[in-house]
Amino acid sequence: MLSTIQVLRRFNRTYTQRIGVLDESFLGLGLPLSSARLVFEIGAEGAGVGDLRSRLGLDSGYLSRLLRSLEERDLVTVEPDPADRRRRTAILSPSGRRLLEQLEQRSEDLAHRLVAPLTERQRARLSEALGTADLLVRAATVSLDEVDPAGSRATAAMGHYFAELDRRFPGGFDPGAPTPPDSFTVATSDGRPVACGGVQQIGAGIGEVKRMWVDPAWRGAGLGSRLLRHLEGVAADAGHRVVRLDTNGTLSEAIAMYERAGYTSIERYNDNPYAELFFEKALP
Amino acid sequence: MLSTIQVLRRFNRTYTQRIGVLDESFLGLGLPLSSARLVFEIGAEGAGVGDLRSRLGLDSGYLSRLLRSLEERDLVTVEPDPADRRRRTAILSPSGRRLLEQLEQRSEDLAHRLVAPLTERQRARLSEALGTADLLVRAATVSLDEVDPAGSRATAAMGHYFAELDRRFPGGFDPGAPTPPDSFTVATSDGRPVACGGVQQIGAGIGEVKRMWVDPAWRGAGLGSRLLRHLEGVAADAGHRVVRLDTNGTLSEAIAMYERAGYTSIERYNDNPYAELFFEKALP
DNA sequence: CAACTTGTCTGACTGAGGTCAGATAGATTG
DNA sequence: CAATCTATCTGACCTCAGTCAGACAAGTTG
Numbered sequence: 078m079l080s081t082i083q084v085l086r087r088f089n090r091t092y093t094q095r096i097g098v099l100d101e102s103f104l105g106l107g108l109p110l111s112s113a114r115l116v117f118e119i120g121a122e123g124a125g126v127g128d129l130r131s132r133l134g135l136d137s138g139y140l141s142r143l144l145r146s147l148e149e150r151d152l153v154t155v156e157p158d159p160a161d162r163r164r165r166t167a168i169l170s171p172s173g174r175r176l177l178e179q180l181e182q183r184s185e186d187l188a189h190r191l192v193a194p195l196t197e198r199q200r201a202r203l204s205e206a207l208g209t210a211d212l213l214v215r216a217a218t219v220s221l222d223e224v225d226p227a228g229s230r231a232t233a234a235m236g237h238y239f240a241e242l243d244r245r246f247p248g249g250f251d252p253g254a255p256t257p258p259d260s261f262t263v264a265t266s267d268g269r270p271v272a273c274g275g276v277q278q279i280g281a282g283i284g285e286v287k288r289m290w291v292d293p294a295w296r297g298a299g300l301g302s303r304l305l306r307h308l309e310g311v312a313a314d315a316g317h318r319v320v321r322l323d324t325n326g327t328l329s330e331a332i333a334m335y336e337r338a339g340y341t342s343i344e345r346y347n348d349n350p351y352a353e354l355f356f357e358k359a360l361p
Numbered sequence: 362m363l364s365t366i367q368v369l370r371r372f373n374r375t376y377t378q379r380i381g382v383l384d385e386s387f388l389g390l391g392l393p394l395s396s397a398r399l400v401f402e403i404g405a406e407g408a409g410v411g412d413l414r415s416r417l418g419l420d421s422g423y424l425s426r427l428l429r430s431l432e433e434r435d436l437v438t439v440e441p442d443p444a445d446r447r448r449r450t451a452i453l454s455p456s457g458r459r460l461l462e463q464l465e466q467r468s469e470d471l472a473h474r475l476v477a478p479l480t481e482r483q484r485a486r487l488s489e490a491l492g493t494a495d496l497l498v499r500a501a502t503v504s505l506d507e508v509d510p511a512g513s514r515a516t517a518a519m520g521h522y523f524a525e526l527d528r529r530f531p532g533g534f535d536p537g538a539p540t541p542p543d544s545f546t547v548a549t550s551d552g553r554p555v556a557c558g559g560v561q562q563i564g565a566g567i568g569e570v571k572r573m574w575v576d577p578a579w580r581g582a583g584l585g586s587r588l589l590r591h592l593e594g595v596a597a598d599a600g601h602r603v604v605r606l607d608t609n610g611t612l613s614e615a616i617a618m619y620e621r622a623g624y625t626s627i628e629r630y631n632d633n634p635y636a637e638l639f640f641e642k643a644l645p
Numbered sequence: 646c647a648a649c650t651t652g653t654c655t656g657a658c659t660g661a662g663g664t665c666a667g668a669t670a671g672a673t674t675g
Numbered sequence: 676c677a678a679t680c681t682a683t684c685t686g687a688c689c690t691c692a693g694t695c696a697g698a699c700a701a702g703t704t705g
Contacts, residue, residue: 079492081484082472088491089472092376095502109661127682139663141684163671163682188366188373194501196583200365203497207372208363209490217478217487218379299483393691411652423693425654447652447701 095191106179111135115143116152116169116177123168125158152176216298219264219271221307226257226275234263234273238290242351245327250351258287260311264304271295272304276311276320279347284317289331301334313360320360323352379475390463395419399427400436400453400461407452409442436460500582503548503555505591510541510559518547518557522574526635529611534635542571544595548588555579556588560595560604563631568601573615585618597644604644607636 079087106113118129130140144167147153152173158164169177192200224230235255242250258275265271274289286308291301312320321343324331332354340356363371390397402413414424428451431437436457442448453461476484508514526534542559549555558573570592575585596604605627608615616638624640 079488081476081488082469084488084491084495085472085476086468088495091495091498095498111662130683136663136665137683138665138685145684157671161672161682165683184370185366188369191498191501192365192369194503194583194587195497196586199497199500199583202493203501204363204365204368206490206493206497207368209486210494211368211372211375213479213483213487213490214375214379214475216483217475219478299480302480303478395692414652420693420695421653422655422695427692429654441701445652445702449653 106176106183108176112143112147113180115140115147116173117180119153119167119169119173121169121174121177123166126155126165126167129167147173212295212298215266216295216300216303219266219300219303221262221264221304223311224261224263226259226261230263230270231257231261231273231275234261234270234290235288237270237292238273238288241290241293242325246325246351247327255288259315261288262304262307262311264300266295272300274304274308276308276315276317278315278317279321282316282318284312284315284320286312286320286322289322296330301331302338305334305338309358309360318360319357321346321355321357323347323349323355325351326353390460390467392460396427396431397464399424399431400457401464403437403451403453403457405453405458405461407450410439410449410451413451431457496582499550500579500584503550503584503587505546505548505588507595508545508547510543510545514547514554515541515545515557515559518545518554518574519572521554521576522557522572525574525577526609530609530635543599545572546588546591546595548584550579556584558588558592560592560599560601562599562601563605566600566602568596568599568604570596570604570606573606580614585615586622589618589622593642593644602644603641605630605639605641607631607633607639609635610637 108116114133115129118124118133124132126140126144129135130137133140135143144153144155147167148155151170153167154170155165155167158166192203195203222230239250258277260277261273261275263270263273270292272289272291272295275287277285277287279285286305289301289304289308291304309320322335322340323346324335326332335356338358340358343355343357345352345355392400398417399413402408402417408416410424410428413419414421417424419427428437428439431451432439435454437451438454439449439451442450476487479487506514523534542561544561545557545559547554547557554576556573556575556579559571561569561571563569570589573585573588573592575588593604606619606624607630608619610616619640622642624642627639627641629636629639
C-alpha cells in the first residue's frame with residue numbers, strides 16, 4: 078500500500094509529463110509562454126499591475142517589460158487608476174481579447190484530446206477523481222492569516238458571515254454595530270476569503286470563538302476543523318484555559334463539527350438573542 | 362455539472378499553482394532544473410543516453426552537453442556499451458548518488474508539507490483520487506505505434522506475451538519459431554511496452570488478430586478495448602472485411618473483452634494446439 | 646570493402662526568463 | 676512643504692534551455 082506522499086509524487090511525475098503540456102498549449106501563437114500566461118491572467122476584466130505581480134509571482138521590472146511588449150503588439154492597454162494615480166490597471170484591447178479566446182480554445186482542445194481515448198465511464202471516473210483531488214489540494218493549501226480585526230480583510234470576510242446568517246435565519250439577522258474581536262483569522266484561497274473566525278476574551282482565562290464561518294462551497298473539506306484548531310491555538314497563546322462559543326440551532330453542520338472537535342454543551346453564558354446553543358472546551 | 366474537460370482545466374490551474382512546485386524542489390542544490398531532472402532520470406541504476414533522450418524529450422546535442430557538465434562536477438560517468446560501442450551509458454558516481462538522495466528527500470519533504478494540513482481520512486481520499494486519476498491519465502496517454510513486425514520493439518513486446526502464456530498455461534507455452542505477422546502494434550508508456558497485438562491475413566478478406574497482450578498492471582483501464590479497436594482499424598485498412606481470433610479458456614478477462622467488443626463465437630478455423638475458443642467480428 | 650546508417654558529440658547561436666540597482670511620479674505624513 | 680513612502684518603470688546584465696548543422700566513430704548491408 079502506497080502512502081499518500083508516494084501517490085502524490087507518482088502522480089506528479091505522470092502529470093508533469095502528460096498534462097503539463099496544457100500550459101504549453103499557450104505557445105505557438107507567436108507569444109512566449111510567460112506573456113501568454115499574463116494575457117490569461119489579465120483576463121477579460123483586466124487587472125491591476127500589483128495584483129498581477131503577486132498572482133504570477135513576477136519581479137516588478139520583468140512584469141513591466143512584459144506589459145510593454147504586450148502594449149507594443151496592441152494586445153493590452155495600461156491605464157492609471159483614477160483613485161491612486163501611481164497604480165495602473167492592465168486591460169485587454171479588442172485584439173488581446175481575441176487572443177485570449179484563442180488561448181482558451183487551445184487549452185480546451187488539448188484537454189479534449191487528452192480525454193478523447195477514454196470511454197464515457199472512464200471520463201466520469203476521471204472527473205470525479207480530479208474534482209476530489211482539486212478540492213482537497215485547495216483545502217490543504219488554504220492559508221490562515223491573522224489579520225487586523227478592524228481592517229478591510231476582516232470586514233470583508235465578516236460580511237460573508239453576516240450575509241449567510243441573514244439568509245439562513247427565519248427572521249433575518251442584524252449584526253448591529255459589531256465590535257471587532259481581540260484577534261481575527263481569515264482563510265484565503267486564490268485571494269478570496271473562504272473562511273474566518275475571531276477570538277475574544279470574555280472573562281479571566283476564558284476565550285470565545287466568534288463569527289466563525291466557512292464558505293458553503295468549501296464545507297466537507299475539513300477547513301472548518303482546521304480553522305477551529307487554529308483559533309484554539311490563538312486562544313491558548315492569549316493565555317486562555319477554556320474556549321466557549323454560542324450558535325444557532327439552524328447551523329447544523331457547525332454544531333456537528335463542534336461536537337466532533339470535543340466541545341460539550343453548557344448553559345447559556347450570554348444574552349445573544351440569536352444564540353440557542355452554548356459550547357465549551359478546555360484547552361490542553 | 363461540469364464536463365470532464367472543465368474539471369481537467371480547473372484542476373490543471375490548481376495544480377500548476379500549488380503542486381507544480383514539487384518539481385522546482387530540485388532547485389537550490391546548485392544545479393539547474395534540467396540537470397537535476399537528468400540526475401533523477403539516470404537514477405541509481407544508470408541509463409543509456411538514447412534512452413534518456415527519449416524519456417526526457419531532449420535534443421541530442423543538449424543532452425550531451427548536460428552530461429558533460431555533470432561529468433565535470435563528478436556526478437556522473439559515461440561509458441560505452443560493450444555490445445555496441447556507439448551507445449553509451451550514464452551512471453551516477455558516489456557523489457551523484459548522494460545528490461540523488463538529497464533530491465528525493467526534498468521532493469518528499471515538499472509532498473509531506475503539502476498534505477500535512479489534511480486529516481488522515483482526507484489523505485486517504487486524496488490518495489485514492491490521485492491514484493485513479495494517475496491510472497486514467499496514463500491510460501489515456503498511451504501511444505499506439507505500428508512497428509516493424511520483425512523489429513526489436515515487436516520482439517520485446519511479444520516476449521512479454523509469450524512469458525505470460527508460459528506462466529498461465531498449465532503445461533507452459535512453447536512459441537516455437539514464430540513468424541512475424543503482417544503488421545504489429547505496440548502500446549508504450551514511459552518507454553515500456555504495456556500492450557501489443559498483430560494483424561495477419563489468413564484468407565481472402567479475412568484478417569486475424571494475433572498475439573494480443575495487455576500488461577496485467579494495466580488491465581481495467583480500457584487499454585485492451587482501445588488496442589482491439591485500433592487493430593480492427595488496421596485490418597480494415599488492409600482491406601479485410603472480417604477479423605477472427607483464437608484464444609485459450611484460461612484467458613478469461615480477454616474473452617470477456619472480446620464479447621463486449623461484439624465478437625461472436627465460431628467453429629475452430631486453425632490447428633493451433635493452444636487455442637480452444639474462436640471468435641469473429643464483421644468490420645463495418 | 647565501399648556506402649550507408651546509427652548514436653553521440655562539438656560549435657555556434659538564439660530567445661526566454663529573470664535579477665538588481667536605481668530612476669521617477671504620485672501619495673502620505675509630520 | 677519637505678521628507679518619506681509606494682507603485683511602477685528603465686537599463687544593464689546573466690543564466691538556462693533549446694535548436695541546428697555538421698563532425699565523427701562504430702556498426703550494418705549489398
